[in-house]
Every structure is written in structure tokens, then in C-alpha cells.
Amino acid sequence: MSTRTRxxxxxxxxxxxxxxxxxxxxxxxxxxxxxxxxQLRDAAPAIRAWREKAANDTEELADLFGEDVA
Known part of the structure; x- marks a missing residue:
């Protein structure tokens, strides 16, 4: 369980x-x-930017998934 602060x-x-x-x-x-x-809404622009970059970066995807994605 995570620590809580009043x-x-x-x-x-x-x-x-x-x-x-x-x-x-x-x-x-x-x-x-x-x-x-x-918190999720605040992170959305960074996640969206990463996904757009990753979609065009087949080498990074291949590293992540271990297969030819080209």
C-alpha cells in the first residue's frame, strides 16, 4: 500500500x-x-508525442517488440 499524507x-x-x-x-x-x-490528462501530450515519434521510428519499435516492423 502506498504512503498517504493528510x-x-x-x-x-x-x-x-x-x-x-x-x-x-x-x-x-x-x-x-x-x-x-x-494526472493522466496532463501526461497525454507527452504520450501522444512519443507515439507519433515511435510510429515513424521502426528501429525503436523493432527494439521494443523484437521483430521486423518495417
């Missing part, structure tokens, strides 16, 4: 009310899912 976050009342209602009582898990989803 933190304080200030939110608008309406947003907190929604999070409490939608979370089924576990606001921490709800916020964690939201932050993990944002």
Missing part, C-alpha cells in the same frame, strides 16, 4: 457538497480518483 484543501461550498454526495462518504477516495484522472 492535507487540507479549501473548496467552494457547492463543490464540496457535490463531492460528499457523489463519494458515498469517502471524499478522499473521490478526490484521489479525480487527481489521478487529471
Amino acid at each position: 492535507t487540507t484543501v479549501t473548496l467552494p461550498d457547492d463543490l464540496l457538497a457535490h463531492a460528499r454526495a457523489a463519494s458515498g462518504g469517502n471524499v478522499s477516495a473521490y478526490v484521489e480518483r479525480a487527481l489521478r484522472a487529471q
